[in-house]
Amino acid sequence: MNKDKYGRKISYLRISVTDRCNLRCIYCMPQEGIKLFPHQEILTYEEIIKITKASKQIGIDTVRITGGEPLIRKNLSFLISQIRNIEGIRDLAITTNGILLDKLLPELFSAGLKRVNISLDSLKRDRFFNITRQDSLQEVLKGIDRSLEIGLTPIKINMVVIKGINDDEIIDFVKLTEERPLIVRFIEYMPWGSINNWGEEKIIKAKEIKSIIEKEFGKILPVDINSRGPADNYQIDGFKGFIGFINPLSEHFCGKCNRIRLTADGKLKLCLFSQQEIDIKAKLRAGTSLEELTEFISNSIHLKPEKIDLDSHIKNHPREMSQIGG
Ligand code: SAM
Ligand code: SF4
Numbered sequence: 001m002n003k004d005k006y007g008r009k010i011s012y013l014r015i016s017v018t019d020r021c022n023l024r025c026i027y028c029m030p031q032e033g034i035k036l037f038p039h040q041e042i043l044t045y046e047e048i049i050k051i052t053k054a055s056k057q058i059g060i061d062t063v064r065i066t067g068g069e070p071l072i073r074k075n076l077s078f079l080i081s082q083i084r085n086i087e088g089i090r091d092l093a094i095t096t097n098g099i100l101l102d103k104l105l106p107e108l109f110s111a112g113l114k115r116v117n118i119s120l121d122s123l124k125r126d127r128f129f130n131i132t133r134q135d136s137l138q139e140v141l142k143g144i145d146r147s148l149e150i151g152l153t154p155i156k157i158n159m160v161v162i163k164g165i166n167d168d169e170i171i172d173f174v175k176l177t178e179e180r181p182l183i184v185r186f187i188e189y190m191p192w193g194s195i196n197n198w199g200e201e202k203i204i205k206a207k208e209i210k211s212i213i214e215k216e217f218g219k220i221l222p223v224d225i226n227s228r229g230p231a232d233n234y235q236i237d238g239f240k241g242f243i244g245f246i247n248p249l250s251e252h253f254c255g256k257c258n259r260i261r262l263t264a265d266g267k268l269k270l271c272l273f274s275q276q277e278i279d280i281k282a283k284l285r286a287g288t289s290l291e292e293l294t295e296f297i298s299n300s301i302h303l304k305p306e307k308i309d310l311d312s313h314i315k316n317h318p319r320e321m322s323q324i325g326g
Contacts, residue, residue: 002058004304012259013060016325018068024133028321037265054293062091066325071100077111084112101143117156156183177241185244206245254307270304273313
C-alpha cells in the first residue's frame with residue numbers, strides 16, 4: 001500500500017461523475033449562470049474504470065461516487081457494476097441528493113450498490129425549497145424509505161447545519177434515528193466559491209450541537225460503528241440509528257486523511273481545500289498503459305499537502321463544490 005510523503009496511507013478515492021445537478025443548493029451552486037464542462041471534457045466510464053483500476057494498484061480499496069448529482073448521469077449502474085467487479089475494491093458507495101433514488105435504486109442495487117449517503121438539510125417543505133431551490137422534499141423522503149426497504153446498509157443522512165437557516169431542526173433530524181437504522185451526520189458549513197455567503201458566525205460547532213441534543217435526550221454516548229469516515233458517532237439510548245459529527249474546519253483531520261478525489265473533468269485533487277489539481281485526463285488521453293497510469297497516480301499522491309491552508313482557500317476562489325463532489 002502506498003503512503004504519501006507524510007506517511008498517510010491513501011486508500012479512498014472519491015469520483016465525481018458529473019458537474020451537473022438537479023438541485024441548486026444555496027451553499028454549493030449558483031441559481032443560474034454556472035459554466036458547465038463541455039461533454040467531451042467529462043471522463044467516460046471507460047476512463048473512470050481505468051483510473052480506478054490503476055488506483056487500486058496503489059492501495060485504493062474504497063470508492064465513493066459523487067457529483068454534481070451522480071444519479072443524473074445516464075447508466076450509472078454500468079459504472080457501479082464495473083467498479084464492483086474490480087478485485088480489491090471492498091467498499092463502494094454513492095453520495096446523492098436522493099431525488100432519483102426511489103426510481104433508480106432497484107437497478108443500482110442489482111448492479112452491486114450496497115450503501116448510500118443522502119444529503120438532506122431540512123424536513124420542512126418550504127425550507128427545503130429555500131435551501132435547494134426546488135420543491136423535491138417528498139422525492140428525497142421516498143428515496144430514504146426505498147433505501148431502507150431494499151436493504152442498503154448503512155444509510156447515512158448528511159445535514160449541513162447553518163446557523164439561522166436550519167439549526168432549529170437538529171432535534172428533528174436526531175429523531176429520524178429513533179425507529180430506523182439511519183446514521184444522521186451533522187456537517188460543518190464550509191466556505192466555498194463565490195456564491196456561498198459563508199461566515200464564521202454561521203458555523204455551528206459539534207460541541208454546540210451536542211449540547212442541544214443532550215438538553216433534549218440526556219447524555220449521548222460515543223459508539224464505534226466502524227464507519228471508516230471522519231465522523232465521531234453517538235447513539236441515543238434506545239434508538240435504532242446513530243448520529244455523527246463531521247467538522248472539517250474546527251477539528252482538522254488532515255493527519256488521518258486517506259483520500260484523493262477525481263473530478264468529472266479528469267483532474268486529481270489531493271486535498272479538498274487546495275487549488276492544486278493534477279491533469280490525469282491529459283495523461284490518459286495521450287495513450288498510456290495501466291502500469292504507467294499506476295505510476296503516475298503513485299507519484300501524484302506524494303504531492304498531497306500536509307494540511308489545510310484555510311486562508312489561502314478562502315482568498316483563492318476554488319472551483320464550486322458541485323465541480324468537486326464534496
Ligand atoms: N449532489 C450530491 C449530494 O448533494 O449529496 C453529491 C455532491 S454534493 C457537492 C456532496 C456533499 O457536499 C453534500 O452532502 C453537500 O451537502 C456537501 N456540501 C456542498 N457544499 C458544502 C459546503 N459549503 N459546506 C459543507 N458541505 C457542503
Ligand atoms: Fe447539487 Fe449536491 Fe451541490 Fe446540492 S449539494 S447543488 S444536490 S451537487
